[in-house]
Amino acid sequence: MMKRKQKRPFHVMIIPTLGCPSKCSYCWSSEVGSPIMSIDTVKEIVLWLKDFRDDPVTFTFHGGEPLLAGADFYRETLPLLTNELTKLSPNFALQTNLWKLTPELADVLAEYKIPIGSSLDGPMELNDYQRSAGYYEKTMQGYKLALAHGLNVQFICTFTSYSVKFKEDIFNYFRENGLTLKLHPALPSLRSDEPDRWALSPEEFGELLIYLLDRYLENMSEIEVRNINDYCRCVFTGRGTVCTFVDCMENTFAVGPDGSIYPCYRFVGMPEWKMGSVRDHPSKEDLAASPAGVRMNQFKEFVDRECKSCKHIRYCRGGCPYNAMAPTNGEINSVDPHCKAYKRIFDEIGDRFNQEMMGSLGLDNAGQQMGAAKGKRPGIMTLMQRILAK
Numbered sequence: 001m002m003k004r005k006q007k008r009p010f011h012v013m014i015i016p017t018l019g020c021p022s023k024c025s026y027c028w029s030s031e032v033g034s035p036i037m038s039i040d041t042v043k044e045i046v047l048w049l050k051d052f053r054d055d056p057v058t059f060t061f062h063g064g065e066p067l068l069a070g071a072d073f074y075r076e077t078l079p080l081l082t083n084e085l086t087k088l089s090p091n092f093a094l095q096t097n098l099w100k101l102t103p104e105l106a107d108v109l110a111e112y113k114i115p116i117g118s119s120l121d122g123p124m125e126l127n128d129y130q131r132s133a134g135y136y137e138k139t140m141q142g143y144k145l146a147l148a149h150g151l152n153v154q155f156i157c158t159f160t161s162y163s164v165k166f167k168e169d170i171f172n173y174f175r176e177n178g179l180t181l182k183l184h185p186a187l188p189s190l191r192s193d194e195p196d197r198w199a200l201s202p203e204e205f206g207e208l209l210i211y212l213l214d215r216y217l218e219n220m221s222e223i224e225v226r227n228i229n230d231y232c233r234c235v236f237t238g239r240g241t242v243c244t245f246v247d248c249m250e251n252t253f254a255v256g257p258d259g260s261i262y263p264c265y266r267f268v269g270m271p272e273w274k275m276g277s278v279r280d281h282p283s284k285e286d287l288a289a290s291p292a293g294v295r296m297n298q299f300k301e302f303v304d305r306e307c308k309s310c311k312h313i314r315y316c317r318g319g320c321p322y323n324a325m326a327p328t329n330g331e332i333n334s335v336d337p338h339c340k341a342y343k344r345i346f347d348e349i350g351d352r353f354n355q356e357m358m359g360s361l362g363l364d365n366a367g368q369q370m371g372a373a374k375g376k377r378p379g380i381m382t383l384m385q386r387i388l389a390k
């Protein structure tokens with residue numbers, strides 16, 4: 001019998017512009033005066049992908065601020081990608097601060113049931129201090145409009161070296177407002193004079209993750225902390241389930257406003273990381289052979305050597321290559337600097353699981369709750385059951 005080829009989903013990030021109306025203090029990815037992608041370029045994306053590969057694709061519109069492209073851009077782009085690439089079964093997502101959402105845009109996004117990721121760093125005062133004055137109100141207005149049009153919005157919360165001091169307020173804000181918490185540690189901004197001013201250190205990030213694990217377990221009926229779910233899934237299934245914890249090279253690409261192809265949205269606009277152009281319809285092999293493609297694969301090989309003795313290597317894979325290589329201008333001499341934080345949370349989840357297993361031996365389900373019942377530690381197996389049941 002002929003063996004069926006396994007499908008390998010891939011991800012194409014479309015960056016309609018690097019421009020953004022906000023001026024968040026720690027931003028590293030927007031660019032003043034960036035052009036808007038033309039529909040001709042979208043047509044070239046379609047032509048490029050027609051023969052690129054045969055797997056399911058997810059398109060994420062990212063920025064800069066992708067809504068700056070306007071309603072007409074999405075009215076033309078979404079049917080093009082959907083109808084011309086049916087064999088790739090396209091799915092969509094969009095990452096926006098929601099300021100530029102209009103009823104027209106909301107209608108077209110709702111028609112394609114596009115899930116939206118937005119950004120909010122906690123209560124208004126804190127959010128506006130580290131993003132920009134008036135940010136919170138503008139995002140909330142867009143949020144209300146999105147909800148009124150039936151759109152699904154989830155927020156990403158960036159923790160900085162400043163906001164981490166208010167972690168309890170931030171956690172409570174998300175819990176009290178019924179919002180799912182997905183967090184992101186602030187990276188050194190390579191476009192700023194003070195690159196480390198807001199960056200969260202690996203030690204602070206590790207502490208924060210343990211804190212959130214405990215608070216999550218204590219409040220499981222009221223909140224979901226997406227990252228903790230992801231770390232648990234890694235440990236329990238032995239496989240990474242988000243890009244940071246898989247070999248993202250070869251399965252993730254980003255297309256900049258002018259049609260240039262990069263390994264990920266984080267590299268867009270950095271000429272040395274350009275892999276090709278959609279206009280040339282490059283194959284997988286062409287992209288892999290570009291200097292940027294070669295560099296990404298060298299990172300993978302570096303991780304195989306560097307993390308060889310780490311018990312988390314299978315589902316961590318050295319973390320994010322951008323985090324590892326951007327600060328060194330592409331030199332490969334370390335893994336993701338957040339390694340310490342990843343190790344800390346993976347170890348903690350694994351240790352708690354083992355302790356609870358030991359405790360439950362011979363006690364059936366009652367043992368799983370032992371930690372919580374004795375007031376020592378909330379149980380992690382309950383969380384695992386919930387995650388795996390999804």
Ligand code: SF4
Binds near residue numbers: 244245265266320321
């Ligand atoms: S470079 Fe980092 S952010 Fe980009 S796809 Fe890879 S792991 Fe994800």
Ligand code: SF4
Binds near residue numbers: 310319335339
């Ligand atoms: S935790 Fe650190 S050492 Fe282990 S695989 Fe991840 S990056 Fe490598």
